[in-house]
Amino acid sequence: MDKKVxxxxxxxxxxxKVVGVEKLALEVFEGxxxxxxxxxxxxxxxxxxxxxxxxRPDGGTATVLGLDAWKDSxxxxxxxxYLPGDAPLYESMTGEGHIRFIxxxxxxxxxxxxxxxxxxxxxxxxKVSGFSRGMKQKLALIxxxxxxxxxxxxxxxxxxxxPLVQQTVYEILNxxxxxxxxxxxxxxxxxxxxxxxxxxGVIREGHLAGTERIExxxxxxxxxxxxxxxxxxxEDLGELPGVTDLERAGNRVQLKLKGEIDxxxxxxxxxxxxxFSVSHASLEDxxxxxxxxxxxxDGS
Amino acid sequence: xxxNLVRKTISDRWRGxxxxxxxxxxxxxxxxxxxPSFQKMTGVKEMLENYPESMSRFFGVxxxxxxxxxNFMAMELLGLMFVIIVGAFVFSFARYMVAGELRDxxxxxLLAQPIQRWKxxxxxxxxxxxxxxxxxxxTVLSVFAFGAAFGIDVSHAGFLAxxxxxxxxxxxxxxxxxxxxxxxxRPRWVVMASVGVTLGFYMMNxxxxxxxSLEKLGYxxxxxxxxxxxxxxxxxxxxxxxxxLLGIGAACFAASIYFFQRKxxxx
Numbered sequence: 229m230d231k232k233v234x235x236x237x238x239x240x241x242x243x244x245k246v247v248g249v250e251k252l253a254l255e256v257f258e259g260x261x262x263x264x265x266x267x268x269x270x271x272x273x274x275x276x277x278x279x280x281x282x283x284r285p286d287g288g289t290a291t292v293l294g295l296d297a298w299k300d301s302x303x304x305x306x307x308x309x310y311l312p313g314d315a316p317l318y319e320s321m322t323g324e325g326h327i328r329f330i331x332x333x334x335x336x337x338x339x340x341x342x343x344x345x346x347x348x349x350x351x352x353x354x355k356v357s358g359f360s361r362g363m364k365q366k367l368a369l370i371x372x373x374x375x376x377x378x379x380x381x382x383x384x385x386x387x388x389x390x391p392l393v394q395q396t397v398y399e400i401l402n403x404x405x406x407x408x409x410x411x412x413x414x415x416x417x418x419x420x421x422x423x424x425x426x427x428x429g430v431i432r433e434g435h436l437a438g439t440e441r442i443e444x445x446x447x448x449x450x451x452x453x454x455x456x457x458x459x460x461x462x463e464d465l466g467e468l469p470g471v472t473d474l475e476r477a478g479n480r481v482q483l484k485l486k487g488e489i490d491x492x493x494x495x496x497x498x499x500x501x502x503x504f505s506v507s508h509a510s511l512e513d514x515x516x517x518x519x520x521x522x523x524x525x526d527g528s
Numbered sequence: 529x530x531x532n533l534v535r536k537t538i539s540d541r542w543r544g545x546x547x548x549x550x551x552x553x554x555x556x557x558x559x560x561x562x563x564p565s566f567q568k569m570t571g572v573k574e575m576l577e578n579y580p581e582s583m584s585r586f587f588g589v590x591x592x593x594x595x596x597x598x599n600f601m602a603m604e605l606l607g608l609m610f611v612i613i614v615g616a617f618v619f620s621f622a623r624y625m626v627a628g629e630l631r632d633x634x635x636x637x638l639l640a641q642p643i644q645r646w647k648x649x650x651x652x653x654x655x656x657x658x659x660x661x662x663x664x665x666x667t668v669l670s671v672f673a674f675g676a677a678f679g680i681d682v683s684h685a686g687f688l689a690x691x692x693x694x695x696x697x698x699x700x701x702x703x704x705x706x707x708x709x710x711x712x713x714r715p716r717w718v719v720m721a722s723v724g725v726t727l728g729f730y731m732m733n734x735x736x737x738x739x740x741s742l743e744k745l746g747y748x749x750x751x752x753x754x755x756x757x758x759x760x761x762x763x764x765x766x767x768x769x770x771x772x773l774l775g776i777g778a779a780c781f782a783a784s785i786y787f788f789q790r791k792x793x794x795x
Binding site: 243305308318332334371 | 530535540632634643644794
C-alpha cells in the first residue's frame with residue numbers, strides 16, 4: 229500500500245472571500261478505505277470537486293492516479309467512480325434509463341449496474357420523480373460503482389439510507405477494496421468511519437487538521453473516569469497532567485484522562501473511595517479532544 | 529460529438545419541439561384560411577393604409593398591404609410572431625443546456641463521466657440546431673400545404689429562400705442564449721438576458737428604420753439582416769445576411785465553449 233493514488237500539494241480554492249480549502253496536502257494510498265471527516269462547510273465537498281476537475285484550483289495541484297485533476301479531468305473521470313452529494317438525478321428518467329445512459333459514456337457497466345440494483349433492492353422501472361430520498365441515493369451509488377473503477381470518490385455515500393442498506397453498502401465498499409480499488413469517502417459520521425476505514429483525514433475550515441490510522445486514533449488512550457469519594461475530595465485533581473473536562477457534583481467527580489493513568493490512581497489512593505470506574509472514550513470523544521470542536525462543528 | 533448525449537437530449541426535447549412546430553402549423557392554417565377573406569376586404573385595406581408608416585416597420589414590413597400573400601404572411605407571422613414563438617423555443621432550450629442542469633445538480637453527474645466539456649456543449653447544441661431547422665421547415669411546408677388547400681398562389685421560391693434566413697436568425701439568437709447559459713448561474717437570468725438582448729436588437733432596428741439619423745444603428749442588430757418580405761418577394765437567399773447571422777451565432781458559441789471550459793461546477 230505504498231503507491232499514492234491521490235496527492236494534493238498546497239491545494240487552494242476560494243469562493244470570493246470564503247475559504248473552500250487552503251494549502252491542502254492530502255495523500256491517499258492505493259487499496260485503502262480513507263474516511264474524510266469534517267463538519268458541514270469544512271471543505272469536504274470542495275476537495276472532492278477539485279479532485280474530479282469540477283472546480284479550477286486557485287493554487288496548488290491535485291494529482292489523481294498520476295493525472296492532473298483539472299487539465300486531465302476527462303482521463304481521470306474514466307477511472308473514477310464519483311458519488312456527488314445530494315444524489316443529483318434526472319427526474320423524468322427511470323432508474324434503468326440512468327444506468328444505460330451512464331454505461332453509454334463508459335462502454336461498460338450496464339450488467340454490473342443491474343446486478344447492484346438487485347443487491348440493493350432498487351426497482352428500476354419507475355421514474356426518478358417517484359423515488360424516495362433513499363432510493364435516489366441507492367441509484368446514485370449504483371451509477372458510481374457500476375463501472376468498477378480503480379478509485380471511488382464519494383460524498384456521504386450512506387446519507388438517507390436505512391441501517392440494513394448501509395451495511396450492504398459497507399460490504400460492497402469492502403469488496404471493492406479487496407479487489408484492489410481505493411475508496412475515499414466524506415462523512416460527518418464518525419462511528420461509520422470507525423467501522424470501515426483504514427485511515428481518516430480530518431478537515432476543518434478548509435484546512436487539513438491531520439490524518440491518522442483508525443487504530444492509532446483508538447490507541448490515543450483517552451479514558452472516561454468516574455470516582456465517588458466517601459470522604460473528602462482532592463482539590464488538585466484538575467492539576468494532574470492529562471486531566472480535562474473535570475466535573476464535580478458533591479462527592480462525585482467525572483473527568484477525561486489522556487495518557488498514563490498511574491498518577492491519577494496514586495493521588496486518588498490517598499483518599500477514601502466508594503467507587504472508581506474507567507471506560508475507554510469513543511472515537512468521537514478522541515476526535516473532539518485531539519482535533520477540537522471548531523467553528524461550525526456539529527460535534528461529530 | 530457524443531452520440532449518447534445526443535440521444536438523451538433528443539429524448540428530452542422532441543415533445544416540446546413537436547409542440548412548437550404543431551402550434552406554428554396551426555397558426556399557419558388559421559392565417560391561410562383567413563387570407564382569401566382578407567384579400568376581398570377593401571375597406572380593411574383602406575383602413576390599414578391609413579395607419580402610420582412606423583407601424584408597418586414595427587411588424588417588419590415596408591407597407592401594410594394585405595392583398596399580397598407575401599406581405600400578409602410577413603406582417604402576420606414572419607416579421608414578429610414567428611420570432612417570438614421560435615425565440616421562446618430557443619430560450620427554453622438554451623437555459624437548460626448549462627444553467628438549468630447546474631441548478632438541478634445533474635451537470636455534476638454528467639461531467640463526472642469521461643466527456644469533454646466542449647463535446648457536451650456541441651452535442652446539445654447540435655440537437656438545438658436540428659430543432660430550429662425542423663421547426664422552420666415544418667412551418668414552410670405548412671404554408672405550402674395549407675396554401676394549396678385554400679387555393680392561394682404561394683411563392684415557393686420565396687418561402688424556400690426564406691428558410692435559411694430564418695434558420696440563420698435563430699442560430700444567432702441561440703448563440704448568445706447559450707453564451708448566457710454558460711456564463712450565468714440561474715436559468716431565470718439566462719432567459720431574462722436572452723429576451724432582453726433580443727428585444728433590444730428589435731427596438732434598435734425599429735429605431736434605425738424610423739429615423740435617418742439612427743440608420744447606422746441597424747448594422748449592430750441581428751434584425752437588420754432579417755427582412756422576410758424582401759426575401760419572399762425576391763425568391764433569392766441573401767447570402768451576405770445569412771453569413772453575418774451565422775457568424776454571430778458561431779462566435780457566441782465559440783465564446784460559450786471558452787467560458788464553459790473554465791467554469792466552476794458548483795451548484
